[in-house]
Amino acid sequence: MADLRIKIGSLELRNPVMLASGTCGYGAELEDLIDLTKLGAIVVKGTTLEPREGNPYPRMAETASGMLNAVGLQNKGIGYFEKHIYPKLAEYDTHVIVNVNGNTVEDYIELARRIDRLTAIPAIELNISCPNVKQGGMIFGTNPTSAREVIAAVRQAYSKTLIVKLSPNVTDITEFARISEEEGAEAVSLVNTLLGMAVDPKTMKPVLSTVTGGLSGPAIKPVALRMVWQAARAVKIPVIGMGGIMNGDDALEFIMAGATAVQIGTATFIEPRTALNAIISIDSLLAERNFDSVANIIGIINRI
Amino acid sequence: MSKRIEDLTVTENHRLAEGFFVVKVSSSAGLPEILPGQFVQVLVTESPSTFLRRPISVHDVDYLSNTISLLIQVAGAGTERLSRLRNGETINLIYPLGNAFTLPVLGDKVLLAGGGCGMAPLLFLGRKIKESGIEPQFALGFRNRSRILEHEQFRDLGTVHLATEDGSEGHRGFITDIPAFRESKWDRVYCCGPEPMMKAVAALCLERDIFCEVSLENLMACGMGICLCCIVPTTSGNLCSCTDGPVFNIRDLKWQTSE
Numbered sequence: 001m002a003d004l005r006i007k008i009g010s011l012e013l014r015n016p017v018m019l020a021s022g023t024c025g026y027g028a029e030l031e032d033l034i035d036l037t038k039l040g041a042i043v044v045k046g047t048t049l050e051p052r053e054g055n056p057y058p059r060m061a062e063t064a065s066g067m068l069n070a071v072g073l074q075n076k077g078i079g080y081f082e083k084h085i086y087p088k089l090a091e092y093d094t095h096v097i098v099n100v101n102g103n104t105v106e107d108y109i110e111l112a113r114r115i116d117r118l119t120a121i122p123a124i125e126l127n128i129s130c131p132n133v134k135q136g137g138m139i140f141g142t143n144p145t146s147a148r149e150v151i152a153a154v155r156q157a158y159s160k161t162l163i164v165k166l167s168p169n170v171t172d173i174t175e176f177a178r179i180s181e182e183e184g185a186e187a188v189s190l191v192n193t194l195l196g197m198a199v200d201p202k203t204m205k206p207v208l209s210t211v212t213g214g215l216s217g218p219a220i221k222p223v224a225l226r227m228v229w230q231a232a233r234a235v236k237i238p239v240i241g242m243g244g245i246m247n248g249d250d251a252l253e254f255i256m257a258g259a260t261a262v263q264i265g266t267a268t269f270i271e272p273r274t275a276l277n278a279i280i281s282i283d284s285l286l287a288e289r290n291f292d293s294v295a296n297i298i299g300i301i302n303r304i
Numbered sequence: 305m306s307k308r309i310e311d312l313t314v315t316e317n318h319r320l321a322e323g324f325f326v327v328k329v330s331s332s333a334g335l336p337e338i339l340p341g342q343f344v345q346v347l348v349t350e351s352p353s354t355f356l357r358r359p360i361s362v363h364d365v366d367y368l369s370n371t372i373s374l375l376i377q378v379a380g381a382g383t384e385r386l387s388r389l390r391n392g393e394t395i396n397l398i399y400p401l402g403n404a405f406t407l408p409v410l411g412d413k414v415l416l417a418g419g420g421c422g423m424a425p426l427l428f429l430g431r432k433i434k435e436s437g438i439e440p441q442f443a444l445g446f447r448n449r450s451r452i453l454e455h456e457q458f459r460d461l462g463t464v465h466l467a468t469e470d471g472s473e474g475h476r477g478f479i480t481d482i483p484a485f486r487e488s489k490w491d492r493v494y495c496c497g498p499e500p501m502m503k504a505v506a507a508l509c510l511e512r513d514i515f516c517e518v519s520l521e522n523l524m525a526c527g528m529g530i531c532l533c534c535i536v537p538t539t540s541g542n543l544c545s546c547t548d549g550p551v552f553n554i555r556d557l558k559w560q561t562s563e
Contacts, residue, residue, distance in 0.1 A: 025528075025529060025530040029528050029529050029547075030530070032307045033307065033309050033398070054535070056537075057522065057523075057534075057536070057537075059533045060523050060534070062356050062525075066355060067356060067525055069533055071531070071533060074532050074535070074542060217355060268526075269525050269531060270347065270355070
């Protein structure tokens, strides 16, 4: 077996495959179906300071090779997380990363401080790219000045591994990757969903209650892959790639384009074993082509 | 209750009426315990425009042959593909999912009300209720005579009252117009059908203070409580119809009165 270990800042993962935030709940929902301890990490549901009810139904639309969602960060808030969810997560023999979201810079700081105290959480994913909330979210992640401000502030407040989750809804992804690196992030993860919409011709209304939502699934993979490649060439910190990965070959494409690790998102809804299958595929490819380590193929397209 | 992901084999595909099919699938591993009201998430293959699994409620369960029956209404490309399943084909399911109907207690007078594809969970529920020693009655509603779905198996379990909107068979009107529905003193009513039907049944039950559970059919992506897309506004906030439901007591629902 090849060496699948990778490092995100000071955090070492047993392999480069994680479950993406918003598509794996808090892990427990999938425990019957997959062995979470085989994963590199799980990035649990986006958490905010206050409980949030999210957006009204309908929140979902199936599209060609993908889906739109407009969940809007429904969650029970950090207080509930600390009290009721964290104790269970702390028992998992896998790395648990928390995705954090705020309306204001102060919200992000407060969340980062509180999660910093949770010893079993080795990293946060700073979500400045949620397209489904009116305040915060993507507003931070699509404006270079506010992105820099929130990343710098959270860096001050958080002592462990800081990953910044980037929005694809920008003209130049490398600008946001560089800002993240300059402000002390250990990694960037990309892409969050692409802003999209759907109309029902029968009702003559938008399908989603919010009109627009975030597109995910294989429909966005080529765009995501291109952005991961661009970001990986622009910064020295690891890039965590995601966007429409449905199988091992898709995961390998991202790694070969420069991703140090990958996240499996929407695919888990359809085939919960996708992440585990991807780990096996990566391992088999390394063995077949006589590579000792997954590190040998990260960004290999730039070298061949 | 634990869920599993498994390839099952199609043993029968029986056309009930135009656009309605009963597909039977068998588990070689042996079925887990499945409760009335629960559903399965079916992986649809060979249908390029179908991206997500399709949630289908359990119509019936036969533990002797380890077979689950699924009543499927063709609503789009995904269910159209499922309607063409052939014997011997395998289909991948994640199951059993969701909560269950609350079973009645001995002595209760029980009505199972439904229409169209909403009849699906009522057969298995009726079977369980019958096994518990109560004879259920059914109120089934259809648009007209030609849209009536075969319901012999319901008749084997208890009295069936029919309603058609045009009166071409059974009582004219909706199931709530059936005299037996309005005149009898029911202890429990279970309902699954189109939303206007469920709302009418719920209104009648609330008015008469009858215990009533409905099975909702919201748009779902994952079916496992992960994506938070299929939410239902309830007195305890937004809940997932896939894990907190699909069965809800009408008193917990905040049904929109508009539309």
